[in-house]
Amino acid sequence: MIxxxxxxxxxxxxxxxxxxxxRPRVQGxxxxxxxxxxxxxxxxxxNTSGEYVDLIKLGxxxxxxxxxxxxxxxxxxxxxxxxxxxxxxxxxxxxxLQNKLxxxxxxxxxxxxxxxEVSDGTISLSPEVRERAIVRAGDxxxxxxxxxxxxxxxxxxxxxxxxxxxxxxxxNGAFRVILEGRESGINVxxxxxxxxxxxxxxxxxxxxxxDPRIIIWEAPQKDQQLELINRFGPNVNLGNIAPDEIMALExxxxxxxxxxxxxxxxxxx
Numbered sequence: 001m002i003x004x005x006x007x008x009x010x011x012x013x014x015x016x017x018x019x020x021x022x023r024p025r026v027q028g029x030x031x032x033x034x035x036x037x038x039x040x041x042x043x044x045x046x047n048t049s050g051e052y053v054d055l056i057k058l059g060x061x062x063x064x065x066x067x068x069x070x071x072x073x074x075x076x077x078x079x080x081x082x083x084x085x086x087x088x089x090x091x092x093x094x095x096x097l098q099n100k101l102x103x104x105x106x107x108x109x110x111x112x113x114x115x116x117e118v119s120d121g122t123i124s125l126s127p128e129v130r131e132r133a134i135v136r137a138g139d140x141x142x143x144x145x146x147x148x149x150x151x152x153x154x155x156x157x158x159x160x161x162x163x164x165x166x167x168x169x170x171x172n173g174a175f176r177v178i179l180e181g182r183e184s185g186i187n188v189x190x191x192x193x194x195x196x197x198x199x200x201x202x203x204x205x206x207x208x209x210x211d212p213r214i215i216i217w218e219a220p221q222k223d224q225q226l227e228l229i230n231r232f233g234p235n236v237n238l239g240n241i242a243p244d245e246i247m248a249l250e251x252x253x254x255x256x257x258x259x260x261x262x263x264x265x266x267x268x269x
Contacts, residue, residue: 016255016264017234023054023082027213028235029176030249031055033183033220036062037243039074049246050081055115055145055239059183061094063087075112085112089119089147089178092133097123101133105140118169119147121180131172138173145216149180149189156180156189159201163208170214181218181240195221213237225252226259 021028034056037045046053056078063071078085087108095104108116116137118130130146137144146169150156157165166177180189187193190201206212212232218240219225228236234253241249251257255264 016261017229017253018255020234020250020254023051025054025235027237028253029054029216029237029239030241030246031057031178031216031237031239032243032246033057033059033240034062034243035059035183036065039070039077041243042074042077045243045246046078046081046083049250050083052246052250053081053083056083056085057088057117057239058085059088061088061091063091072111079112079114084114084143086115086117086142086145087113089117089121092116092118093120093123093125096125096129096133101136105137105142109140109142114143115145115175116142117145117147117178118174119178119180121147121149121151127168131168134169134172134174143175144173145176145178146174147178147180151180151182151188159204160208163205166209166214176216176237177214178216178239179218181220181224183220183240183242185218185220185224185240189218191224195224197224197227222248222252222259225249229253229260230263 030053032053032055034042066074075085092104095101105116118133118137120130134144134146148162148165148169156162169177181191182188184195185191186195190198190205192198209215216237216239217224217228219228219238220240220242225238228238229252234255238249248257252260255261
């Protein structure tokens with residue numbers, strides 16, 4: 001098992017919640033929601049904290065708003081750090097609405113994207129079309145992520161239906177399944193209007209899927225991140241993290257913030 005390289009402080013300080021797995025990793029993933037960060041800021045971000053990032057999602061349909069040379073340069077920059085990059089699921093939903101899945105995938109491949117997200121957060125997608133999108137993207141060499149849940153909380157499918165979708169997506173070749181949380185984490189997915197987990201729904205989902213490691217939990221709020229780390233440990237998969245929160249999240253993961261330091265202290269009593 002490989003761990004993150006130590007720095008000078010690691011000769012003195014032990015992480016209270018233990019070490020984190022190093023990239024390339026399949027567990028303990030951190031997915032960043034990029035809503036239009038510039039090249040210079042992206043370069044600085046990756047120089048500072050790239051080792052803590054596994055996936056960068058160019059959110060929504062922002063991919064279509066870049067100048068071609070800027071988009072391609074950004075994709076190559078992210079890839080040079082060994083980080084996967086992909087366009088948001090809403091963008092693929094637009095392509096599916098316009099019956100342009102093949103064209104979308106070919107263009108994404110030519111631009112250098114390494115992942116594809118298949119979702120139906122806004123549109124209605126039949127199981128057959130969803131399966132076709134997952135399988136086709138996988139056949140083209142993409143790492144396939146899928147997303148379960150609707151953008152509007154009251155439109156969310158029942159938890160047993162969501163669990164079945166997760167199992168089916170994995171069977172069809174998805175690498176991981178994202179649980180919808182949007183960039184707000186409020187009144188969406190398994191979150192209530194205050195951003196708290198709906199406990200009965202969460203417990204029911206976990207009972208249905210059995211292995212939480214297959215999920216990337218969109219958790220933009222610190223309290224959500226804290227609950228998931230406390231429940232599943234430092235190497236839980238977390239998504240929709242703001243770029244300027246990468247280091248703060250990593251500190252939370254390993255017990256270098258008051259919230260999880262208290263967790264570590266309580267565990268060692």
